[in-house]
Amino acid sequence: MQLRHVLAWSFALALPAIAAAQQASAIGAVALRAGPDAGYPFVASYGAGTPLTVQGCTEGYGWCDVIGPNGYRGWVYAGSLGYPYQRRVVPVLSYGPAIGIPVVPFVLGTYWGAHYYNRPWYRERVRWTHYRPVHRPVARPLPPPPHARVIVRPAHPPGPPPPALERGQ
Secondary structure (H helix, E strand, O other): OOOHHHHHHHHHHHHHHHHHHEEEEEEOOOEEOOOOOOOEEEEEEEOOOEEEEEEEEEEOEEEEEEEEOOEEEEEEEHHEEEEOOEEEEEEEHHHHHHOOOEEEOOOOOHHHHHHOOOOOOHHHHHHHHOOOOOOOOOEEEEEEEOOOOOOOOOOOOOOOHHHHHHHHO
């Protein structure tokens, strides 16, 4: 009976981590990086449609910490990630807050120590500690829903029709 209690407690403790993970997919070919910027070392690449488990995104939802199908962990530009939301696939860059993806920090020493200790660039941690990523725009506003009314403006200003139309031509 004690084993059952231990398993139940273990599952209960794991629930927040399970709930935090979001299943997304690559919209196109993506490069997995060792940090939230294209300047960080390359880890792996994945093709369009590859399922990626999102652990969280940076503030502004510009980059997301993901786990690939082969277990590699790294950062992908959020504009390259699609997530099923309201019966369609939407970009995480725009919909991250609506989807409920958590915001997570990037701490190079801790992150690299947990995931990249066997990579050749791991010994260059001091260099990368001083690296300053390029500023990325914050999440873009949500596009209008698909059922929104679209207003089409005429090519010419309202008023009398052009002379050719008046003569019936």
